[in-house]
Amino acid sequence: MRRLLATTTALVLTAGFGGMAAAQDGYTIGISNTVQGNGWREEMVCAMKAQALVSGQVDSLNIAHRNTDAAGQLEDIRNLVEAGVDAIVLNPANSEALNSAIEDAIAAGIVVVAVDQAVGAEGAYILSNNQEQYAYLGAKWLFEELGGSGDVVYMRGAAGAGADDDRNTGFQRALSEFPDINIVQETFTGWQQDQGKQQILDYLATGLPVDGVWTSGIDNVIVDAFIESDVPLVPIVGADNAGFVGQLASIDGFTGAAVTNPGSIGGAGMTLALQVLSGDAPEDKLVLVDPSLWANNDPEGMAQIEAAQNPDLDPEWPVSVMIPGWTDYTMEDIIACKGPGE
Amino acid sequence: MTRLLGRHGWVMGLTALLVLAFVFTKVIQPGFGASGLDSLARATMPFAFATAAMAVVVIAGGIDLSVASMMAVAGVTAAVLMDGAGTGFSVLALLLVLGVGLLMGAINGALIVFTRVPDIVVTLAMLFVWEGVALLILNAPGGAIAPWLRELGRGPFLVEWLPRSFVLMVVCIAIVWMPLRRSRLGLSIYAIGSDELAAYRSGVSIGRTRIAAYAICGLFCAMGGVSISMATGIGEPIPGPYLMASVAAAVLGGVMLGGGRGALLGPIIAVIILRLVRMDMTLMSVDPNIATIVEGLIMVAVVMLGGLLAMRAAR
Numbered sequence: 001m002r003r004l005l006a007t008t009t010a011l012v013l014t015a016g017f018g019g020m021a022a023a024q025d026g027y028t029i030g031i032s033n034t035v036q037g038n039g040w041r042e043e044m045v046c047a048m049k050a051q052a053l054v055s056g057q058v059d060s061l062n063i064a065h066r067n068t069d070a071a072g073q074l075e076d077i078r079n080l081v082e083a084g085v086d087a088i089v090l091n092p093a094n095s096e097a098l099n100s101a102i103e104d105a106i107a108a109g110i111v112v113v114a115v116d117q118a119v120g121a122e123g124a125y126i127l128s129n130n131q132e133q134y135a136y137l138g139a140k141w142l143f144e145e146l147g148g149s150g151d152v153v154y155m156r157g158a159a160g161a162g163a164d165d166d167r168n169t170g171f172q173r174a175l176s177e178f179p180d181i182n183i184v185q186e187t188f189t190g191w192q193q194d195q196g197k198q199q200i201l202d203y204l205a206t207g208l209p210v211d212g213v214w215t216s217g218i219d220n221v222i223v224d225a226f227i228e229s230d231v232p233l234v235p236i237v238g239a240d241n242a243g244f245v246g247q248l249a250s251i252d253g254f255t256g257a258a259v260t261n262p263g264s265i266g267g268a269g270m271t272l273a274l275q276v277l278s279g280d281a282p283e284d285k286l287v288l289v290d291p292s293l294w295a296n297n298d299p300e301g302m303a304q305i306e307a308a309q310n311p312d313l314d315p316e317w318p319v320s321v322m323i324p325g326w327t328d329y330t331m332e333d334i335i336a337c338k339g340p341g342e
Numbered sequence: 343m344t345r346l347l348g349r350h351g352w353v354m355g356l357t358a359l360l361v362l363a364f365v366f367t368k369v370i371q372p373g374f375g376a377s378g379l380d381s382l383a384r385a386t387m388p389f390a391f392a393t394a395a396m397a398v399v400v401i402a403g404g405i406d407l408s409v410a411s412m413m414a415v416a417g418v419t420a421a422v423l424m425d426g427a428g429t430g431f432s433v434l435a436l437l438l439v440l441g442v443g444l445l446m447g448a449i450n451g452a453l454i455v456f457t458r459v460p461d462i463v464v465t466l467a468m469l470f471v472w473e474g475v476a477l478l479i480l481n482a483p484g485g486a487i488a489p490w491l492r493e494l495g496r497g498p499f500l501v502e503w504l505p506r507s508f509v510l511m512v513v514c515i516a517i518v519w520m521p522l523r524r525s526r527l528g529l530s531i532y533a534i535g536s537d538e539l540a541a542y543r544s545g546v547s548i549g550r551t552r553i554a555a556y557a558i559c560g561l562f563c564a565m566g567g568v569s570i571s572m573a574t575g576i577g578e579p580i581p582g583p584y585l586m587a588s589v590a591a592a593v594l595g596g597v598m599l600g601g602g603r604g605a606l607l608g609p610i611i612a613v614i615i616l617r618l619v620r621m622d623m624t625l626m627s628v629d630p631n632i633a634t635i636v637e638g639l640i641m642v643a644v645v646m647l648g649g650l651l652a653m654r655a656a657r
Binding site for chain 1: 371373374377378381384385388477480481482483496570573574575576578579580581582583617620621624625627629630631633634
């Protein structure tokens, strides 16, 4: 028994040493994110780290970044409150579920900034991509491209996820404007590359008609699937992920559009948190970042696509790695993905 | 004393580990107090119910891979039924959800008993079935939990450092487990887990006991699902990370995966230890990827050490 205790103590203590922080004078910022291993979210976290580093105002980051549900995020937020951070920048798993912990944090004098999606808690700052508009823009472009009629495969994100729900609202709004568009297949990719690719391969194998594909950001593998199945490419809508934007620029005879959904919103959230901490809070607590659409059959869109080409970026990362006016880091900084003290 | 140690050695070891973990937390975070305990208790609740659910079927010699999905079904059912309902109806809804939990578990158990397909296969299939059911009930996070139920898990109980959510969790599990353990059914559950043939020869109805064990598992899952919704205030159709966590905590808590041995006290302490480790990782701002590795290593190390000690004791 004594040995069990001695060994476990040693184990726990060794595990602990790495994190013992030195004396601090700058800010400590907490980060909470509930999806790990997804290109968009990884870019978001790297943008937060890079912005914290270049700001020079942050001593250390306290990052709770794991795959979990809203209840797990409540735990993470409360733990960050316990850790005594000055601000928390989070990507909420759900807009309503986290309010109790966020209110606790605000009551403890902590600045809370929600990025990507809104939260209902009063007193929290929100810096969000407009998800409904994201889906509406892309769907409308696709339906116009098809001349207002045709068979469309609708490849959504994760069933039951808040962002997917918002996007569906936007998609349905566009659909209601084009009554002759026929949704031949609706799938949930779960925002997983392999899953989305298998779904479109299965559909293409049936030989059923398809005139266009709308994707919720699982995009480059869909183009790959058309090419691998030897099926003529149809117009495809995706996000501004590096791989897909590369395809829009380089594949002959392929028409498509990328809708921007910058993961770098995380860096912007960090900037907002630091502004509020230095007493420079914006008047409005809600800042919406509207998406734009880059179509490769439009000269202006093509210019954006060409300007965004960067072979150093991971194909799953969105190419809009910086948000003018909100982020100060360089491309090298965000790719390095290092925060203060790393 | 030695007999006591022998019988409860594992639980006592875990308790010592828990105390150590608390001391360690206090050292790295001198401000750790009532609010920290409250956060910990609230985070522990859904994991504790999931672990209790898993432990019961594992003791009966089975396994249930659908615990997280059943929790999702219970959570969304509660959130849908209670949305805009009065206090009276919400109490009824709560009872109904617990009934749904029992029913889901019984269906799992019945499928295993009557089809004779291995439990791991049946419950893996049911993982998807219940996941789909949850999405059918609520296709996106929504609904609302009755305000009185939300308040039930908030704040301290009697004294400042005793979180109400902790008391609630202990009471809910004890109400089911204490009478069960001493009953004929409880003994039968241990019996079929330890040696099915011997149990059969002693007159235990294997099939009925197994279905009952899975039904109790479903009941605990329902409590777990409601506890998630109590924390978030809404229903979430996507299952959370409770499956692997529940297996891990059950094993760490001294429940043998072959069945027949263990109880619920050990696993509950193990759940608290695992949550506390997670909290310490956040307090020390350990790299999140490393934090997961450390959690896994601690688990392996403790179970290995326990095995070694048990072997030495046997010699």
